[in-house]
Amino acid sequence: MNPRLTWLRQLAAFALLLLIWEAAGRAGLLNPLFFPSPSRIGAALVELFADGRIWPHLEATFTAALGGLALGIAVGIVLGVIAALVRAVAELLEPVMTLLNAIPRVILAPLFVIWLGIGLASKVALSFILVAVLIFFTVFSGIRQVDRRLVERIITLGGDRWALVRHVYLPSVAAWILGSLKVAVGFAFTGACVGEFVAASRGLGYLLSFAQSTYNAALMFALILLIMAVVLVIFAAAGRLEKYLLRWS
Amino acid sequence: MLERASITVQRGHFVSLVGPSGSGKSSLLRAVIGLQQPLAGAIENEFAPTEVGILFQDDALLPWKTARDNVALGLTFNGVERGQALEQADFWLGRLGLAGFGHRFPRHLSGGQRKRVALAQVLAMAPKLLLMDEPFASLDAIVRARIIQDVAALVERERISVLLVTHDLEEAISLSDVVYLLSQGPRARIIEDYAVPIPRPRDPVRARTHPAFAPLYDKLWSDLSRQVDREQPAEAAE
Numbered sequence: 001m002n003p004r005l006t007w008l009r010q011l012a013a014f015a016l017l018l019l020i021w022e023a024a025g026r027a028g029l030l031n032p033l034f035f036p037s038p039s040r041i042g043a044a045l046v047e048l049f050a051d052g053r054i055w056p057h058l059e060a061t062f063t064a065a066l067g068g069l070a071l072g073i074a075v076g077i078v079l080g081v082i083a084a085l086v087r088a089v090a091e092l093l094e095p096v097m098t099l100l101n102a103i104p105r106v107i108l109a110p111l112f113v114i115w116l117g118i119g120l121a122s123k124v125a126l127s128f129i130l131v132a133v134l135i136f137f138t139v140f141s142g143i144r145q146v147d148r149r150l151v152e153r154i155i156t157l158g159g160d161r162w163a164l165v166r167h168v169y170l171p172s173v174a175a176w177i178l179g180s181l182k183v184a185v186g187f188a189f190t191g192a193c194v195g196e197f198v199a200a201s202r203g204l205g206y207l208l209s210f211a212q213s214t215y216n217a218a219l220m221f222a223l224i225l226l227i228m229a230v231v232l233v234i235f236a237a238a239g240r241l242e243k244y245l246l247r248w249s
Numbered sequence: 250m251l252e253r254a255s256i257t258v259q260r261g262h263f264v265s266l267v268g269p270s271g272s273g274k275s276s277l278l279r280a281v282i283g284l285q286q287p288l289a290g291a292i293e294n295e296f297a298p299t300e301v302g303i304l305f306q307d308d309a310l311l312p313w314k315t316a317r318d319n320v321a322l323g324l325t326f327n328g329v330e331r332g333q334a335l336e337q338a339d340f341w342l343g344r345l346g347l348a349g350f351g352h353r354f355p356r357h358l359s360g361g362q363r364k365r366v367a368l369a370q371v372l373a374m375a376p377k378l379l380l381m382d383e384p385f386a387s388l389d390a391i392v393r394a395r396i397i398q399d400v401a402a403l404v405e406r407e408r409i410s411v412l413l414v415t416h417d418l419e420e421a422i423s424l425s426d427v428v429y430l431l432s433q434g435p436r437a438r439i440i441e442d443y444a445v446p447i448p449r450p451r452d453p454v455r456a457r458t459h460p461a462f463a464p465l466y467d468k469l470w471s472d473l474s475r476q477v478d479r480e481q482p483a484e485a486a487e
Contacts, residue, residue, distance in 0.1 A: 153309040156282055157323035157374070158299055167322065171313045248313045248354040 036218040044222040058230075060202040064120055064192035068127020069184060073177065075128070076135025081173070083136070084143035094140075100133045106190065109198045118199045127191030131184045135177060142176040143169060175249070178242045185234050193227060204230075255439070256429055258378065261408040263401075265421035267469070268431025269477055274414040278303065278380045281412070294378075299327060302376035304384045308367040310355040316342060316366045317351035323374045341369040345399065361392035368396075372403060379404060381413045385420070394454055397424065401453045418469050422462060423453040430469060432476045440476060443469060 001009075018038045024030050025037030032040070048054040083090040109126050116122040150168050159167065196205025204227055211219040256277075258264045266274045279285040280292055282303050294301070310319045320338035325331055342351050345365040355363050364384065371379065385393045401424055404411050415421050421428045422445055430440045447459045456462060 147309075149305065149307055149309040150311060152284055153305070153311075154322075154326075156284065156303050157370070158326040159322075160326075163326055167311060167314075171311070175313070248356060 032217075033215065034217055036221060040218045041221040041225070044216075044218040045225060048219075048222060048226070054207075054226075057203050057207050060120065060123075060200075060206075061189070061192050061196065061204040061230075064123035064195065064203065065127055065185075065188040067120075067124040068191050069131055069188035071124065072128045072131025072188070073135050073184065076132040077139050077173065077177070079132070080136045080139025081143065083140050090140075093136075097133055097136050097140075100129070101137065105130050105133065106194045109195050112195065113199045118201060123192045123195035123200065123203065123205075126195040127188045130187040130191040134180060134184055134187060138176045138180045139173055142173055146172050175246060178245055181238045181242060182235055185238050186231065189227070189231050189234075256412070258410045258412050259426075260377075260410055262426045263404065263411045263413070263424055265413045265415060265425040265428045266431060267415060267418060267421045267428060267473070268437060269433045269473075270416075271435065272431040272433060272437035274431060275382050278382050278412065278414055282380060296378045299374070300377040301380065302371035302374050302378070303380040304367060304371050304382070306383045306386055308355070308363040310363060310366055310370070312355050315352050315354055316347065316358065316369075319355070319366055320351075320369045320373055323370055327374070337373055338369070341373045342366070344403070345369045345372075359392075361388055361396060364388060364396055365399075368400065372407075372409075375407075376409060378410045378412065381411065383415055384413075386416070397453050401451065405450055418466060418473070419457060420453075422465055422469070423447075423451075423456040428469065430472055430476075440472060 021030075021035075022037050022039060025032065025035065025040075030037070036044075079093060083093045106126065108129060109122070112122040112125045116125055146168060151164060154164050154168055192203065193205035193208070196203035197209045198205075200206040200209075204223055208220060208223050211217075211223060256264065256266070266277070268274055276285060280287045281294060282301055283298065310316075311322070314322070317335055317338040320341055321329075321331070321334035324334035324337060329337070339348075339351055342348060342365075345368055347362060347365050347369070350358065350362060350366075355366070358366065367384075385397060388396065397420065403409075411424075413421065413424065425445050426449075428443045428445060430443070431437050432440050443465060445465065446461045447456050
């Protein structure tokens, strides 16, 4: 087995699976209500784009996810840095964050809908809370684990506090955040989609909930595929960014 | 912990501190450069803080900066403009045999090369006193011998005073003008100091074949063994 052809074998296996699925569907072995055949899922996907009605939904989900991601990273960094530097803040924040980290944060979705309405804000809030807690712990524990030897090196070379922040703390923090960027992107889209699923008038999560209530399995599969594709594209982008910025490691 | 140490480093002299682990050698260096305070007493140091450089056991380069950026760092802290600092960094990297390696990140350099970058970083600051805390311990024998040769030549030419902490008697004798022997901790002290009568300029590898080397090594070794045996009677009895 040539290891370089792994992807080819995986692709072949996947194609075979689709083929069996399609054949079983056409032979009447699968109930199309639950398992629409691949060709019908494909048709549903094409239809979503063909009449253009998918774009506002894609836009809504992207806006919510990226908004929550940006806000979550910013607030996570600020809180993490302050907590790492000020003991009193850490004492207050750490138990709250630990609690938020322990629970499945998506259970807050209904609360956000009540507070912020069924519009964009409640989805951004859910994305935000998912990402912020992750980034907080990344930064908070990261700063405390900064390599003492690097700190001493800067001091003995005559660097001041600002030099320490600029040359040791900031790059360290940036490295840790980039390291959890992929997880954060996944969290952001989870927040946006779950939020839309709970209550919304737009978005991929909303379409999914619509497909569920109308028993439209083909649409559901098409949407799941679409969300997977979207997240994979963003993962790849995050991976490229990470690889470039962490090229020293 | 080290008690009552009086160590003199004359200008341009190479002085070594040899002693067992836990005798407080590293703490002494850290106190000289101001990373830690002595529990009692004071360090008399006629050099300004900017005139003292230190080389640690691990190279402690910033992993996210290239070799030349690492070397230039200390210069920019002391007011050298960045472009000029980089020029000097290239000069020092070249002097340490690393011309053309300036744009590599530390991860893409070997252990010996990283050590040379760390050396360039310290020497670029033109220190008058160079402190070294077992700087070569982690290197393999050949790389180590080559770096020691280069360091010896550089500090001799630049007339830099050196205070080296090491476990290694051979290294200490072959490099130094004076070797201080420390006793076993926890209440370590200086047992004695020994002048090394090998003339300069001196190649530290060839110095090992100088007629004065072997007798001095024997003397230091027997004094050190006696110390270790006396402080650890249980282990000696086994």
